Amino acid sequence: MTRAVYRLTAKDFAVIEAMLMRRRAFADPIAPLLERKLAESRVIATGAVDPDLATLNSRVIFRVGGGLLQTRTLVQAEASAPVGSGLPVATWRGLCLLGMKAGQSALAERPDGPAEEILLEDVAYQPEAARRAAQDRAAERPRHGLKLVHSASAGDWPLGGRGKIRQTEGDDPGPSAA
16 A cells, blocks of 8 residues: 555554454464554544545445446455455455545555555445434434423322322231131
8 A cells, every 4th residue: 555644443443453463473464564554544533534434334436446336345354244245454455445535546555466556436335424414313303202281289189099198907907817
């Protein structure tokens, strides 16, 4: 990946950091790419995430090397998305796209071949922005709740009852009454 500025949420940063620790232990060829990604990224607050920023679980539309448009969801692990719809961030393409803004392009280095240019065309769904929009809609809706319209005075008990509890004689028969 070239010297691009990536923006990662704290969660995304932690995921990449954990991947790096595991991959370093096994001398995985993607470890240097993970190190570079962390070095070239800024951590941003979840509330400051723009809707056109690719984060984990975002649905992204991108091109590789000027080819056809592809739509995928950036996922942490391949098993967390239906077959063919997810793009794990453990792959060079997924790792490159994570933290990019729509319209941004970067040169993604492949551990097994030549680098390819990846262009992020659009972010079709971004979970942090969707959550924020849902919270905004909920705040605009009127709250439904009970409203007190009349309060009876303490002397007005229903059905002629009184406010005190009374004990009457003989309402609890003892063992001899049975």
